[in-house]
Amino acid sequence: MAFVPLDTVIAAERLVLMAPRKSDYEDWAALRTVSRAYLEPWEPSWPADALSRKDWQRRVTAWTKAWKAGTGYVFLIRRLSDNALLGGASLTQVRGWPANSASLGYWMGEPHAGQGYMKEAVKALCTWAFPMLNLARIEAGIVPENDRSRGVLEGTGFAEEGRASAYLEIAGVRRDHILFALVRGDIRR
Numbered sequence: 359m360a361f362v363p364l365d366t367v368i369a370a371e372r373l374v375l376m377a378p379r380k381s382d383y384e385d386w387a388a389l390r391t392v393s394r395a396y397l398e399p400w401e402p403s404w405p406a407d408a409l410s411r412k413d414w415q416r417r418v419t420a421w422t423k424a425w426k427a428g429t430g431y432v433f434l435i436r437r438l439s440d441n442a443l444l445g446g447a448s449l450t451q452v453r454g455w456p457a458n459s460a461s462l463g464y465w466m467g468e469p470h471a472g473q474g475y476m477k478e479a480v481k482a483l484c485t486w487a488f489p490m491l492n493l494a495r496i497e498a499g500i501v502p503e504n505d506r507s508r509g510v511l512e513g514t515g516f517a518e519e520g521r522a523s524a525y526l527e528i529a530g531v532r533r534d535h536i537l538f539a540l541v542r543g544d545i546r547r
Contacts, residue, residue, distance in 0.1 A: 362490060364425060368433070370482035373475060375433035375447060378421060382434055383414045385443040389467040396468035400504055403530045428452060431487075435479045437470075444470045447479050449487055449496065458494040460487065462540075464510070471506065477513045484514065488542045495542065499525055499535035508536070515544045 368375040378386070387409045390397070398404065407413045424430030430450040437444055445466035452460040462484070466476050487493055498516060500507040512518075516538040525535035 362425065362428070362431065364422065368482050368486045369438075370478045372439070373435055373437050373444060373479060373482075375435055375479060375483055377425060378418055378432060378434050378446075380415065380418055382443070383411055386414060386434070387411075389443050389445075389469075393468040396471070397465055399529055400501065400507070401465065401529070402527055424450070428491075431491075433479075433483065435466075435475065437475070442470075443467070444475050445479070447476075447483050449483065449491070452491060452493075454492075458492055460491065460493055460496050462496050462498040476506075476510045480510055481514045484540055493542065496540045498538045498540075500538070501528055501533050502536055511538045511540075514540065516540045517544070 364377050366377065390409055394404075405413060421430065421432040425432070429452050430448065431452070432446065432448040432450075434446050435444045436442065445464065447462070447464040449460040449462060462480065464476055464480060484496055487496065496516075498511055499522065500511065502521075517540070519537045519539050522535050522537050524532040525537075526533060
């Protein structure tokens, strides 16, 4: 795995992806607070202290450790025009040879949903990740009724590969997921 500096910035037409910093707490907590009801049906159960400064510090510490180990890269997504925090995207479970693969995850704040930002972010992240992390494939899973997430994945070239029973715990329940993958070279322009 290549060394990836923590100050890496991935730029796209309307947004940038950057590693979270402790100073991002206020923006992150505010966006997650106003988006909580929108996000909770699609995410693992939130901890009791979700959105607290202590929770944020735990997250940043874990994300930084994974980044330095080359096993996970978490990014916040900010709009270029006003630096507003839009959401986040991550590549986790980064595996080297012979798999050369990673798992994609993402979330968008409710006020910014439906404006094409996540497709733009996923395309930029995958375009960066294939050569930078020497990946052959990027995998993602969605709960079957998450039509917006399906649109993001299909709109960036991910292909549906099948269904996984009880794949992840989402909102306190083991949920089936539809699995997708993007193979190097298949990103939609």
